[in-house]
Amino acid sequence: MHVPDGFLDAPTSVATGAVAVVGVGLALRGARRELDDRTAPLAGLVAAFVFATQMINFPVGAGTSGHLLGGALAAVLVGPFTAVLCTSTVLLVQCLLFADGGITALGTNITLMGLVGVGAGWLLFTLARKVLPKRTESVPAAAAFGALLSVPLAALAFTGLYAVGGEAHIPLGSLAAAMIGWHSLIGIGEAVITFLAVSAVVAVRPDLVHGARDVVAARELEIRTSSEEVSA
Known part of the structure; x- marks a missing residue:
């Protein structure tokens, strides 16, 4: 999904660049509440994994490429x-x-994959958690659901940007069909990888998984309460 230079006009690129700067600035502040001495190393591993998966590109057509975003996976972990x-x-x-992705389009790519991809994945994960049983086993399934839909949603966001400031001579309908269609398929692969990766971490160290913290805390409270009742 890396957008190349010149695919969007200058005003659109500048606007998405501004959105990216604000989004990253807010993320810098919010990350202080999410990271501690135990989870900080995991963030480095997640970044390395996302880097590796994003380097595997699938040609989509119309001058763009598709790949695994990793937004939902990173957000859950x-x-x-x-x-x-x-x-x-x-x-x-x-x-x-x-x-991989143009310099003038860096803000656009961060907006699409870093903000829309992550935000949509986390929101969908949170919604799925409200429906699924409150167990750690439900976390990978909810993460896969978020990953599945976050990819075509990011592609849809790109289509909207192209409708506003597209510079290439490509019919909007054709571009939308290609982007959303191909990225829906890519979303299936991303959902599978996300499910497997989150399952692996949850099975070993559920306390390190951000999306499972409430479940782990509730389980620890239940165990502590049961122990106190037995002691009494």
Whole structure:
């Protein structure tokens, strides 16, 4: 989904750049509440994993490419604010060192994958958690649901930006069908990978998974209460 230089006009690129700056600034403040000495190393691992998955590109057509976003995965593991920082860092490195996404389109890519991808994934994860049983086993399923839909939603957001400031001579309908159609398929792969990755971490250290903290805290409280009742 990396947007190249010149695909959107200057006003749209500047606007998304401003949105990206504000979003990353808010994420810097919010990440302070999500990270501690135990979870900070996990954020580095998540960033490395997202970097690796985003380097696997699938041609979508119309001058764009698709790949795994990793937004929902990162948000569930380390929190939405930290996930924005991880994704933005990955996109910056890819842009400067691998020419994956244009420099003038960096703000657009951060907005789409770092803000929309992460935000949609986390929101959908949260909604799924309200429906699923309150157990750690439900966390990977909810994460997969968020990953599944966050990818086509980010593609839909790009289509909206193209409708406002697209510079390429491509019919909007054709672009929308290609972007949403292909990224819906990519979303299936992302959902599978997210489910497996979150399941692996939850099985070993559920206390490190940001999206499972409330479940782990409730379970620890229940165990502590039961122990006190037995002692009494």
